[in-house]
Amino acid sequence: MEKYTIGEFAKKVGLTSYTLRYxxxxxxxxxxxDRHQRRYYTDEDIKWLGFLLCLKNTGMxxxxxSRYVELRSQGDSTMHERKxxxxxxxxxSEQQVKEIQDNLKVVEHKIDWYDGRINFQINEDFESYLNRFNQGDD
Known part of the structure; x- marks a missing residue:
């Protein structure tokens, strides 16, 4: 079993020692x-932290x-709560992704509008141009 000091572990997972202590x-x-009371981490800790960072990156x-970790420590009887x-x-997270996708559509239309203005193919303002696309969303 590989053992990592906090500094080694921080490098492996891409976080600071301060964050790990937090x-x-x-x-x-x-x-x-260890027997000198120095903390150490293992490959299992790398996997666990990877999962925690995944949760964090979903907006958890x-x-x-903390609630998830607490429930997990209580064993299988908490599976329904964890789920x-x-x-x-x-x-x-899915709602946030949808909102981002909706915003990206507007940005894409703005880029297309710029292309049309630069190439003299569009002579309307952006609001009018965008309204043509939004009429189909009702």
Whole structure:
């Protein structure tokens, strides 16, 4: 079993030692201790932190992450609660993705509008140009 110091672990996972200590204080990660009480991490910790970062990147709050970790530590009897929490985060993330996609459509239309103006193919203002596309969304 490979053992990593906090500095080595920080490099492996792309975080700072400060962030790792914060996650430890929040009880999201639990490093092991050697006989001198120095913390160390293993490859299993890398996998666990990877999953936590995935959750964080979906927009899961620290409170939600802490709740998930707490439920996980209680064992299989909390699977339904964990699934419900993850489902809520997934639904919220999907809504955010939809909003981003809607905003990207406007940006794409703006780019197309610029192309048309630059090439003298469009002579209307952007609002009028955009309204032509939005009429089909009703």
């Amino acid at each position: 996650y430890e204080n929040q009880k999201l990660i639990m490093p092991k201790r 709050t620290m409170f939600e992450m 419900k929490l993850l489902s809520q985060v997934k639904e919220r």
